[in-house]
Amino acid sequence: MAVISVENLTHTYSAGTPFEQTAIRDVSVTLTQGESIFVLGHTGSGKSTFVQHLNALLQPTRGTVRIDGEDINKDKISRRDVKRRVGLVFQYPEYQLFEETVAEDIAFGPKNMKLSKEEINERVREAAGFVGVEESLFSRSPLELSGGQKRRVAIAGVIAMRPEVLILDEPTAGLDPIGSRTIMENIRNYREKSGATVLVVSHNMDDAARYCERLIVFDHGSIRMDGTPEQVFAHTEELMDVGLNVPKAAEIAAALRKRGVPLEGAVFTHDQLLRALRRAGEVTSC
Amino acid sequence: MLKDITLGQYFPGDTVVHRLDPRTKLILVVLYIIALFNAKGWGAYLLVLAVTVICMAVSRIHPRNIFKGLKPMLFIIALTALLNIFYTQGTPIREGWIITWEGIERAVKMMLRITLLIVGTFLLTYTTSPMALTDGLELLLKPLNRLKVPVHEMTLMMSMALRFIPTLIEETDKIMSAQKARGADFETGNLIERAKALLPILVPLFVSAFRRADELAVAMESRCYHGGEGRTRMKQLRFCTRDFIALILGAVFTAAVFVMKHFGL
Known part of the structure; x- marks a missing residue:
């Protein structure tokens, strides 16, 4: 069980220079094992800074980050170990590929964990399976693959470390709709099979509505909202206020309600919209 | 950092x-x-x-x-x-x-x-600012043009190099973080181990530097850049x-x- 608890986290970049900038201010939050979380927020709201604290890539200016009650910044060793438990996939992770073959690149993480050869091979195969990278690609150079394939190889490189918490910073940025959907399905698949906590940083409200159980909304370096999609999407205006949107389905539902179509219940996914419309149709036809 | x-x-x-x-x-x-x-x-x-x-x-x-x-x-x-x-x-x-x-x-x-x-x-x-500096340098060195010294090209190269230093530093920082997240270790080991540990940074850095150079060249050409001759400047000194x-x-x-x-x- 990996429980991450963040207390009063504050981070200031370039402290003490004219470029000083506080990216996040006094953030406290707890993430429990197996949760599927989306972190939302406009550009510069501090969400990327926040996730880089969860595996000790950034050290807090003030505050603590604990995993299972232990401070991850206690010493060098705990800072290193937490990177194996909390896997972080950066934005545009395909730019970090460097090995000669796909298989070797996926194996980079496990190799750094000093695992045996058989164990590494098994993990590479397993991770590639999760993201749908076929074994026929294993001996190719990662630089000759297509954009979507590169992205999946890079994600596999982190999954191969079998993290208990998987964090992805805008995993679908710059991909076409099919590519994005495949990646989101791959991530869901990994969570269901491994029981890991998954945290996705995103702008995409439709993905948020479809793939997560909990939403955390960042605004100007602090948490503005934290709750289930139902709770968060009920506050359309507040979301607009922080420069975000509501899912397409919720937007359509709101427009229909305005014109007098009686839709029942919370509507923010396509399925919910369809169901609500059918019910509304039955009501009016009788 | x-x-x-x-x-x-x-x-x-x-x-x-x-x-x-x-x-x-x-x-x-x-x-x-x-x-x-x-x-x-x-x-x-x-x-x-x-x-x-x-x-x-x-x-x-x-x-x-x-x-x-x-x-x-x-x-x-x-x-x-x-x-x-x-x-x-x-x-x-x-x-x-x-x-x-x-x-x-x-x-x-x-x-x-x-x-x-x-x-x-x-x-x-x-x-x-680096831009003002190279602009000034170009104007000061202009007389050398008569001696067939490519002053404009040289200062353009200089300002581009200066312009991309922060970008490349940021990029290096990002790649380092990404590799650290995959368990790469840049701080321990002997000299050879440390030099080897740099490979996962250098390869992606070079790949992206060449990509950037390519994109920049295309962007400049598509805006009809063709050297310094007859070029006017936005900020006259x-x-x-x-x-x-x-x-x-x-x-x-x-x-x-x-x-x-x-x-x-």
């Missing part, structure tokens, strides 16, 4: 020094260096030191930033001082010692000279009264140092 490198970094501001024409500042730095290297006696050194301190105060650059920039140079400064202490002939400070009074004096002067040289050039880069005043003051300062040298001060 890599981002905190101060060497030659521009600090935006709105002082007289910031507003001077970059050409003026470049000429002033040249005059300053000429003066510095012609200062012989303590009087001349004091004058240069005083002028430097006044310029620092006027440009409102925090001394802390100056010291931060000096840090990487400390070793060279210390080494020069040491060599001068031990390798100067003269009267020993004590019977039988190698260290001479002349040696100590020269060491102090050398230290002062190098420090002032660095601080003076820092004032230029701290108060002038113009000498103002303050530039003339600054240049006159600079000339007086340099002349004063030469006069002091003549009288052995």
Whole structure:
């Protein structure tokens, strides 16, 4: 069980220079094992800074980050170990590929964990399976693959470390709709099979509505909202206020309600919209 | 963090020094260096030191930033001082010692000279944006065009290089973080292990640098860039009264140092 608890986290970049900038201010939050979380927020709201604290890539200016009650910044060793438990996939992770073959690149993480050869091979195969990278690609150079394939190889490189918490910073940025959907399905698949906590940083409200159980909304370096999609999407205006949107389905539902179509219940996914419309149709036809 | 490198970094501001024409500042730095290297006696050194301190105060650059920039140079400064202490002939400070009074004096002067040289050039880069600097340089070097020196191309290359230093530093930072997240270790191990550990940074960095260069070339060509001929600029540089005043003051300062040298001060 990996429980991450963040207390009063504050981070200031370039402290003490004219470029000083506080990216996040006094953030406290707890993430429990197996949760599927989306972190939302406009550009510069501090969400990327926040996730880089969860595996000790950034050290807090003030505050603590604990995993299972232990401070991850206690010493060098705990800072290193937490990177194996909390896997972080950066934005545009395909730019970090460097090995000669796909298989070797996926194996980079496990190799750094000093695992045996058989164990590494098994993990590479397993991770590639999760993201749908076929074994026929294993001996190719990662630089000759297509954009979507590169992205999946890079994600596999982190999954191969079998993290208990998987964090992805805008995993679908710059991909076409099919590519994005495949990646989101791959991530869901990994969570269901491994029981890991998954945290996705995103702008995409439709993905948020479809793939997560909990939403955390960042605004100007602090948490503005934290709750289930139902709770968060009920506050359309507040979301607009922080420069975000509501899912397409919720937007359509709101427009229909305005014109007098009686839709029942919370509507923010396509399925919910369809169901609500059918019910509304039955009501009016009788 | 890599981002905190101060060497030659521009600090935006709105002082007289910031507003001077970059050409003026470049000429002033040249005059300053000429003066510095012609200062012989303590009087001349004091004058240069005083002028430097006044310029620092006027440009409102925090001394802390100056010291931060000096840090990487400390070793060279210390080494020069040491060599001068031990390798100067003269009267020993004590019977039988190698260290001479002349040696100590020269060491102090050398230290002062190098420090002032660095601080003076820092004032230029701290108060002038890289773009203004290369613009000024291009205009100053324009006469060399007659000698078939490709001044425009050279300064364009320089400004691009300067422009991309922060981008590449940021990129390196990002790639390092990404590889660290995959368990890469850059801090332990022997020299060979550490050199090997750099590979996961260098390969992606080069790949992206070439990609960027390619994109930049396409972007420039699609905006009809075809070299410096007949090109106008958005920000025309113009000498103002303050530039003339600054240049006159600079000339007086340099002349004063030469006069002091003549009288052995």
